[in-house]
Amino acid sequence: MNADQIEADTVSSQTDETPIRQVDRRDWAALAASLDASGHALLPGVLSPAQCEALARGYDDEALYRSRVVMARHGFGRGEYRYFRYPLPSPLHELREAFYPHLARIAQGWNEKLGQDLEYPPTLQGFLDRCHAAGQTRPTPLLLRYRAGDYNCLHQDLYGEHVFPLQLAILLSEPGRDFEGGEFVLTEQRPRMQSRVEVVPLRQGDAVVFAVNQRPVRGARGYYRVTMRHGVSRLRAGERHTLGVIFHDAT
Template identity: 50%
Template sequence: MTDTASASEQATACVDREDWSALTGELDAHGHALTGRLLTSDQCRKIASLYDDPERFRSTIDMARHRFGSGQYRYFTHDLPDQVRKLRDAFYPHLLPIARDWAGKLGVPAPWPDTLHEWLEMCHRAGQTRSAQILLRYRSGDWNALHRDVFGDMVFPLQVVIGLDAPGTDFTGGEFLMVEQRVRAQSRGSSTTIPQGHGLIFTTRDRPVPSKRGWSNGPMRHGVSTVRSGRRRALGIVFHDAA
């Protein structure tokens, strides 16, 4: 087994070893949940270094130009690095029961099949054919406005971001932000510092919240607070392709 294959299998095993009962409880209660360590520091640096190889990416987005905030990110091509592909494959079967449960509570369709491959084929037939896997780079003063990641009608309700730099060492600030719009109440916000190599599972756009009549739809947005110093890079794993 090559070093690359070994590292990919290790990442898969780390996802499988997570306490999925506890993570599910966190996601149900808050719409986001922090995993344990999925990647070593060396693995994080190798993935982050891919940013400087433009041939690996289909497009580059300047956030200030589009008024998304400040900073830059790049969408991978479908020729994903093996470790990124393995992580996405490993997460999907664990997130699928949560997605189906949320859809049942909200009384909406749950179109997601048992395998990620089948789901991505459904996305492609619907015209969503572009890779949505993303590598983000923030420098001092950069930030990301609150938003929802929806790239078409075919949407998976959860996604993952993995921190590739060490908070407090490589950068300061840059907390991951989430804001929940509550029914007939003021919004509730939260911030999470993502340790290097750890993942944050979070709501793509909305989640079920308890109400007097059973369950209501709770819209959520996410973003990144201002990076005070250094450089913050992150890997975004999305489970649907883009239109």
């Protein structure tokens, strides 16, 4: 399966709604409030089952990817993932471009709360131009595959000087049918406090937007930084695929 075949499969599953229209129709005020409150927001039904299955079937197509990572070789956990190469297949390309402007406005608000003098361009290409000028030219969207016994250690997806502070994970498999276990996990480390853990319930096609590194939290003396990490608990059975949508490119 190549990128054109994935695009044909996903387009045929859509009616009059493109991924861009679906993204623009979300309640972004409510999503921003959820991100401010907990560092993540759940978006049900971002991809259809047909789109999810088309992307998952493409995992073994070498032509779609620039590299493959076996987690156990690097101490990242168990399982593996592949980084897509440019050009990205549909609907990944469309989703990345459609989500970016909404998330950039939220990220800009976070910077202001933390007193950071950093502005994000209004379009994804503008931000990628900034990454590429700094030597961050390798695409970071990825497809992850877990099988029984696999898991992903808590981590952050930081790939260079320029880091967009929000990212997206979309579950391509259906819990209870395709796999057991394998929950998406977020941890939050507040200063001088124990880490707080949250499990985010996802169904096939659902997305979670979450903080890549740090997020602002209001305290008695203003806003302070809270460090976030994410991972996946051990898979008990079956096979699980996840699409990771990261907006900054890598060195």
